Amino acid sequence: MITGTPHSFKWRLVRWLVLFETAAISLVIAIAVGLLWATGYLIDGYENGNIDVLTDAIVRDGQNNLVVQETPELARLRREVGEIWFIARDRAGHRLSEGAVPLAFAFATAGLDRMNDGRFRLSPDKDSRPEAVVKWVDSPAGNIQIFTGTEGQLTLRRLLLGTSGAFLTIFVPMLLLLALATIIVTPIVVRRMLAGLSHAAAHAAHIEFDQQGVQMPIKGVPAEFLPLVEAFNNALKRLDEGYARHKRFLAQAAHELRTPIAILNTRVATLPPSDGKARLIEDTNRLATLAGQLLDLQRLGKRTTPFCPLDLRALAERVIVDLAPLAFAAGYEMSFDPADEPMIVLGDHSSLERALTNLVQNAIEHGGRRGKITFRVMAPARVEICDEGDGVPLAERERIFEPFSRLHPGGKGAGLGLSLVREIVHLHGGHVAIVDATSGGACFRIDLPPA
Structure with missing residues (x-):
């Protein structure tokens, strides 16, 4: 017995693939950052260490002058480097400096107002780290120009901020694209892969x-x-x-x-x-x-012989002629209401005759030996056999078609007649049921597919 809602194999696979891709991308980012940090590529080759620290440390006082605010990162830079030097200025002419500019870069101090960004190397090697840089940055004091050395290293906060920015701008869109592709493509792929299983299940259902x-x-x-x-x-x-x-x-x-x-x-x-x-x-x-x-x-x-066309109305007439004397002897009246024209169906003559005979015998046996037994043949291919007895309770109308099932245990029948009727009708592609009769008794209805 199935308890609860069954899980969908397709969507469970999609969910796990998305989680796996998320974990894989995050792991790749962590490994890449870790390797760059461990090898010193991000630290030793980083030229904006001093500028990063000064950008956060330079603010304005009450007179709108540029001043230095001692931050933990600036204090760490002073301990690691010792004496630092820098020149900071804004476009309004405010200027702030500390330390002595090395003689090798003194020539640049006079032309800072004409510079945007620049790098100064003492070594001819273009791939080496520059010894001084000048750069316009956005700081708490506004947009300022900083000219300083490159002794400082990349701080962990800057690294995390840069990594987060790269993750949000590059990897998150990539992840969303992968997730979208997974949600769209995976169900299609899984459905094609399980097409054989779906075909087998559909075959089993029939x-x-x-x-x-x-x-x-x-x-x-x-x-x-x-x-x-x-x-x-x-x-x-x-x-x-x-x-x-x-x-x-x-x-x-x-x-x-x-x-x-x-x-x-x-x-x-x-x-x-x-x-x-x-x-x-x-x-x-x-x-x-x-x-x-x-x-x-x-x-x-x-059954090995194919069905052949037969007239349901003529078959019903034959059953009535054979069983009418038995019904009269049991105290019943017989009423036959045939269709206006032949009702042609495909079937086995002896089997259908046995089914109709069993229903009439059942009406004779259980009709209370009173009233009338009515036999109707209606278009397109329906037969009704009704009596005026006590009828069949609604709760018993399916059970009495089971083999050896009897409505009255003390009856004379063996409980196979109605089961045989249902087998014959199903074999012919039809349906048999008990419906409410206007007389109050039992009314058996057979519907067969017309030829």
Whole structure:
């Protein structure tokens, strides 16, 4: 029994793929940053260390002058480097300086107002780290120009801010794109991969109880699900074998019963007339009917001849002619309401005749031996047999079609007649049910597909 809502394999796969991609991208970023930090590429080759610290430390006082605010990062820079030097200025002419500009860069101090960004190297190697830089930056004091050395290193806060910015501007869009592609593409891929399994499941959904030798197709089924499909096919095979044994048992039992029943009928017929003889004859007829019904069930499962067209109205007339004397003798009136024209259906003549006969006999047996039994044939291919007895309770209308199920346990029937009717009707692609009758009794309705 399934409890709760079953999980979707497709969407669970999509969710895990998105989580895996997120974790993978985050891990790649962490490894890349860690390697760059460990190798010193970001630290030793970083030329804006002093500028980064000074950018956060330079502010304005109450007179709008540029002043230095001692920040923890500036204090750390002073401890690591010692004496630092810088010149800071804004476009309004405010100027702030500290330390002595090295002689090698003194020439640049006079031309700072004509510079934007610049690098100053003492070494001719273009790939080496410059010894001084000049750069316009946005600081708490506004947009200012800073000219200073490059002794400082990249701070952890700047590294995290830069990494976060790169992650938000580059990797997050990439991640969203991957997630979107995963959500769209993965269901399509999974559906195509599981197409064989879906085909097998659809095939299994149309397997009926009376179909033997049917197997789920394994072509296209993924290898991971193949054991499940093979196990289901093996279960179907075992069910077929058990069903075949059951049918053989029914056929053999019915054949074995016919001979002793015939002998018993012969011996009972030789007895002198009495009330006991009448009851014995009734009991032997019941046994003969039971054996005949068992054989009918067995023959239904072995139908090899194709259906042929037959007139349902003519078949009903024949049943009425055969059973009317029995109904009159039991105290009933008979009413036959045929269709205005022949009702042609495809079927087996003897099987459908047996079904209609069983329903009329059931009405005679359970109609209360009073009132009228009505037999109707209506378009397109419907038959109704109604009585004026006590009817069938609503809760019992499905159960009485089960084998050996009887509405009244003390009745004379064996409980196979209505089951046989349902088997015959289903074999012909039709439907049998009990509907409410205007007379208050039971009304059995058979609908068959017209030819």
